[in-house]
Amino acid sequence: MLQFKYDKVTTVEDGVKRLLTVRDREIPEFEIIKRPEGEYTDILVLDGKRIPLLWWRYEARMNSMKNYGRKAPLENCALNSKSFVGKDEPIDALIYRELDISEYVLVSPVKKVTAFLNGDACNLLGKTESGAMLGLELGATMAPGTIPQFDHRIITKHGMATDRTVNNVVEQSGVYLFADSDPRPVAFDDGEYYLYGLSVEDSTRAAFAFAVILGNVNADDLIAQDKHLRALLGAVKASSECGKSVIIEGEGV
Amino acid sequence: MREIKPIKIAILSCNHGHAKGYYKLRYDPFYELVACSIEPGYRPYCGIDQLEGIPCYDSDEELYENHPELEAVVIASANRKHMEQVREAVKRGLHIYSMKVPTYDLDEYREMIELTESKGIVYQVELEMRHHTEVYRVKELIDSGAIGEVLSINMLNYSHNPGWWRPWQVSPEESYGRRVKLSPDSKLYRGGALADHPHVFDIARLLTGSTFDTVYAEAAPNFRDFEVEDLIRVMGRMKNGVLFSLDPSYANNENRVTRQSSWEKYPRCVEVTMNVVGTKGTIIADLYGRAFSSQRDEGGYYLSSGPGTVGLWNRRMQEFYECVRYGMKVPVGLREHYESIATMVAAYESVSTGEVIKMDFEEPVKLESTF
Numbered sequence: 001m002l003q004f005k006y007d008k009v010t011t012v013e014d015g016v017k018r019l020l021t022v023r024d025r026e027i028p029e030f031e032i033i034k035r036p037e038g039e040y041t042d043i044l045v046l047d048g049k050r051i052p053l054l055w056w057r058y059e060a061r062m063n064s065m066k067n068y069g070r071k072a073p074l075e076n077c078a079l080n081s082k083s084f085v086g087k088d089e090p091i092d093a094l095i096y097r098e099l100d101i102s103e104y105v106l107v108s109p110v111k112k113v114t115a116f117l118n119g120d121a122c123n124l125l126g127k128t129e130s131g132a133m134l135g136l137e138l139g140a141t142m143a144p145g146t147i148p149q150f151d152h153r154i155i156t157k158h159g160m161a162t163d164r165t166v167n168n169v170v171e172q173s174g175v176y177l178f179a180d181s182d183p184r185p186v187a188f189d190d191g192e193y194y195l196y197g198l199s200v201e202d203s204t205r206a207a208f209a210f211a212v213i214l215g216n217v218n219a220d221d222l223i224a225q226d227k228h229l230r231a232l233l234g235a236v237k238a239s240s241e242c243g244k245s246v247i248i249e250g251e252g253v
Numbered sequence: 254m255r256e257i258k259p260i261k262i263a264i265l266s267c268n269h270g271h272a273k274g275y276y277k278l279r280y281d282p283f284y285e286l287v288a289c290s291i292e293p294g295y296r297p298y299c300g301i302d303q304l305e306g307i308p309c310y311d312s313d314e315e316l317y318e319n320h321p322e323l324e325a326v327v328i329a330s331a332n333r334k335h336m337e338q339v340r341e342a343v344k345r346g347l348h349i350y351s352m353k354v355p356t357y358d359l360d361e362y363r364e365m366i367e368l369t370e371s372k373g374i375v376y377q378v379e380l381e382m383r384h385h386t387e388v389y390r391v392k393e394l395i396d397s398g399a400i401g402e403v404l405s406i407n408m409l410n411y412s413h414n415p416g417w418w419r420p421w422q423v424s425p426e427e428s429y430g431r432r433v434k435l436s437p438d439s440k441l442y443r444g445g446a447l448a449d450h451p452h453v454f455d456i457a458r459l460l461t462g463s464t465f466d467t468v469y470a471e472a473a474p475n476f477r478d479f480e481v482e483d484l485i486r487v488m489g490r491m492k493n494g495v496l497f498s499l500d501p502s503y504a505n506n507e508n509r510v511t512r513q514s515s516w517e518k519y520p521r522c523v524e525v526t527m528n529v530v531g532t533k534g535t536i537i538a539d540l541y542g543r544a545f546s547s548q549r550d551e552g553g554y555y556l557s558s559g560p561g562t563v564g565l566w567n568r569r570m571q572e573f574y575e576c577v578r579y580g581m582k583v584p585v586g587l588r589e590h591y592e593s594i595a596t597m598v599a600a601y602e603s604v605s606t607g608e609v610i611k612m613d614f615e616e617p618v619k620l621e622s623t624f
Contacts, residue, residue, distance in 0.1 A: 078473035078484050080500060082407070082528060084535045114469050114609070116488055116496045121404035121530040123488045123498040125471045133473035135486045137407040137498045139530030141400070149537055155484060155504050157476040166520035167544040167557055169537055243467065243609050 008197030012042075015195045015206030016213065022194055025214065032209055040096035040229070044209050051219045052226040054100055055208035059200070060191075061163035065105045065152055068161040073107040075157035078133040082151045088144035091120045092233060095138060099232050100225065102126065102134040105154055110134065110232055112247050117240040124236060147171050147189065148201070259285040260348075260577055261322050265313055265338055266330030268295040269352045270415055270422070271379060274567065275327050276303045281566065283574045287323060290316040292330060298418060298512060313341060323347055325375075325577060331421035332448070333430050336361045339376075343368045348375040348577050350570070353451050355587060357443075357598055358430050366587045375576045377569065377583040378590045382410075382452040382525065383459065384568045387540045391529060392460050392622060400531025405496035406461055408453040408527045408540075413507035413516060414446075416479050422449060423479040435472055435482060436605045443601045445481030450501030452525070454593035455585070456540075459620045460529070463493040464592045469609045470600040477503070487600045489609065492617070521557045589618050 009015045013032050020027050031045040032053070044051040056062055069076055079102050085094055103109055108128035115124040124136040142149075149171050151164040164171070173187030190196055191203035198206060211217045235246040262284050264275050268291075279286040288308040291299055301309050310316040317323070325348040328338050332354045342349050349369065355378065356362050369376045382388065395403055416423030425432045429444030447470075458464055466489065473484035484502045491497055505524065507516045516522070525540040541559030575581040583589075592614055599610040 075476075077476050078486075078502075078504075080409070080486075080504075084528065084530065084537070114471070114488070116405075116469075116490060118404045118490075118494065118496045119532060121496055123405055123407065123496045125469060125486055125488050127471065131474055133471050133484065133486065135471075135488075135498065135500060137405070137528060139405065139528070139535050141404070141530055141532055142535050149535070153504075155473070155476060155502075157474075159506070160504070166524060167539070167546070169526070169539045245469075245607060245609075 006194065006196065009195050009206075010197055012198065012202050012205045012209065015198050015203065016209045018194055019206065019210040020213070028213060030209075030213060032205070035093065040093045040226075040233070042205060044212055046213060046219070049219055049223070051212055052222050053205060053208055053212070054222055054225065055205040056097055056101060057104055058208040058211065059204045062101065062105075062152070065154060065161055065163055068156075069105040069107050069154055072156070072158060074130060076106050076108075076130065076132045076154060077157060078135065078155045079106050080135045080153045080155070082137045082149075084139045084142060084149045086142045086144040086146040086148075087120070087140060089140055091117075091122055091138065091140040094140050095122055095124070095136075095236055096229050096233055098136050098138060099236075100229055101152065102136070103128070105152065106130065106132045106134065108132060109228070110248060112245055113232065113235050113239050114245040115236040115239040117237070122236070147173070147187070257282055258578060259283055260324050260574060261285045261287050262325045262327060263287050263316055263320060263323055264289045264327045264329050265316075266290060266292040266295075266328070266334060267299040267301070268292040268331060268419065268421065269329040270419060271352060272327075272329035273300050273303065275329065275570075276300070277567065278570065279304075279307060281570065284570065288316050288320050300513075313338065317341070317345065325350065325573075328352060331427040332356060333421075333427045336365065339365050339368065343372050343374055346372065346374070348573075349377070350573050351376060351378050353379050354448065355590065355594065356430060357448065357594065359595060359598060361430075362587070362591060362594060366591075369587065375573070375583060376586050377573050377576060378585045378587070379569055380452055380455050380585050380590070381569060382456060382540065383584070385525075385540045385542070387538050387542055388456055388459070389622065391527065391536055391538055394536055395460060395529060395531070399534065400529065400536055401533030403461065403495050403529060403531050405498065405530045406457055406527070407498040407529070408456065409500040409502070409524065410450045410453045411500070411502055411504040411524045412450070413505050413518070413522045414477055414479065414483065414503040415513070417507065417509045418511055418513045418516065423481050425481055428481065433601070434605070435601070436607075439472075440480070441472065441475060441482050442480050443482070445479065445485070446483055446503040447485045447487070447501050447597055447600060448481070449503070451590070451593050451597060453499040453501055454596055455590065455620070456527075457491070457497050457499060458593065459622065461491050461493060461495050461497075462619060463491040463495065464614055464617045465497075465596040465599075465612045466490045466492045467609050467611055468596055468599045468603055470603040472604050485600075485604070517556045517558070519556065523559075584621065589620055592618060
């Protein structure tokens with residue numbers, strides 16, 4: 001009888017190694033740097049390349065949202081997103097992430113942004129090349145370590161999809177402990193069997209890095225998208241400063 | 254203890270979505286529901302079986318001829334008709350309880366103010382969302398400094414589109430008052446989702462204690478075939494620097510029925526949620542509070558709704574009574590509501606021009622909390 005027993009995973013890198021091991025793959029030399037200075041997301045160093053990890057694309061519900069958006073891209077009307085995170089994530093990184101999600105789900109590049117920034121809060125209206133609207137409400141003022149509170153809803157001509165069940169005010173956790181010593185529950189978020197021990201977010205980071213290492217996600221595409229997202233971020237800031245809409249042409253603004 | 258002196262009241266037109274909510278005035282000891290008029294063509298759709306024993310006329314003229322004893326009216330008609338009904342009611346010295354949109358024609362709006370104030374008419378606007386206690390909890394949290402300085406206040410008010418069973422709501426003329434294209438190259442016209450949802454504008458002002466400074470709006474492609482907008486979003490800054498984002502879309506689908514029965518569709522027919530970002534935290538709220546969910550046999554639909562407290566009364570009409578009988582100041586009258594309506598018109602202008610619109614209110618009115 002087969003016996004499986006895994007130790008708890010404690011780092012994203014160990015998670016990637018675990019996945020490679022389970023799939024009988026060679027473990028290459030790699031490093032994952034958690035959002036280094038000057039970057040807007042974590043960086044995978046592999047084969048001499050610095051590859052931005054757009055790991056949120058592999059979050060289970062986000063993947064479902066993407067699939068929904070790709071059913072009939074020209075029928076996508078709008079993506080409305082709310083995302084609130086702890087102060088440990090800069091607002092710029094959050095804008096970067098949500099713009100990527102918008103393009104990923106709506107299957108079309110953002111061509112116009114009208115943004116309003118106020119400290120660590122940002123509201124943004126945009127249009128994609130396909131004519132869909134994106135609306136973002138973002139904030140990065142919660143306590144460091146708070147479980148991100150997000151809500152994405154795509155509205156299409158054939159229906160809607162959301163990663164936050166309607167009526168749920170805050171992000172769900174998988175397990176809640178109601179102990180007899182504290183009236184407030186303790187929530188647990190475990191995302192993946194092989195990565196037990198990592199949070200949902202870190203499990204997703206590991207799964208995404210694993211996919212890049214295997215070549216299932218093209219590293220050069222990620223590098224190009226990073227460049228595009230930086231241009232979009234520049235457009236967001238320019239729009240907020242000048243109080244007008246900014247049109248994005250090509251990679252530039 | 255004060256003696257209850259019921260106000261003799263009539264409901265005009267009865268084809269507004271909230272009209273049915275006032276049929277219960279017949280059971281309210283503070284009111285005597287004398288009569289109703291029914292808008293031509295809407296008699297089968299107004300649920301007048303709930304008005305058994307109450308005279309229902311085919312026109313306001315007939316109603317007024319038969320009931321000179323009236324003291325007040327509920328104007329429950331299409332937006333286009335409000336101005337003429339206000340003029341007639343003022344001429345007769347009747348106090349007015351109005352649906353949430355007095356008019357989108359700002360000249361007409363100012364005429365309504367002039368007419369009612371010069372004649373001492375009580376004019377109250379129905380903005381029922383103000384009575385959701387979640388609004389006041391959020392306000393109390395903000396005022397207590399629980400999230401530090403407010404950076405942004407954001408709300409959505411998603412609903413079904415009622416145009417299938419209430420066609421005036423998808424008619425640009427009936428809803429917006431005239432036929433105006435959303436933008437020069439658009440096939441859509443003003444008068445859809447935005448025109449139906451002023452509450453979020455009111456609550457943004459109420460909670461920030463400020464008014465709108467700049468307004469920008471975008472409309473998305475429709476997912477229904479009506480000629481007014483389904484999806485629209487409004488953003489900008491309040492005068493005090495706080496950002497706002499308001500999404501008053503017809504974002505939730507509905508069963509396309511011609512009578513208002515079993516129209517609700519999963520996941521929810523109306524949603525109102527809010528988030529407030531402060532320098533020291535964030536508030537996330539569902540202004541409809543806790544929801545009730547049920548599964549329906551027909552088609553297996555799953556429905557969720559936010560039921561109100563059992564056994565209580567229409568709080569707006571209690572306020573209206575106090576204003577009419579005892580001269581209390583209305584919580585939201587025409588002047589209080591003007592900046593919200595003017596900002597909604599500006600949002601339409603922004604969609605049309607693609608510009609951020611600067612608002613300039615000569616005498617901003619600070620909204621007062623009723624708590």
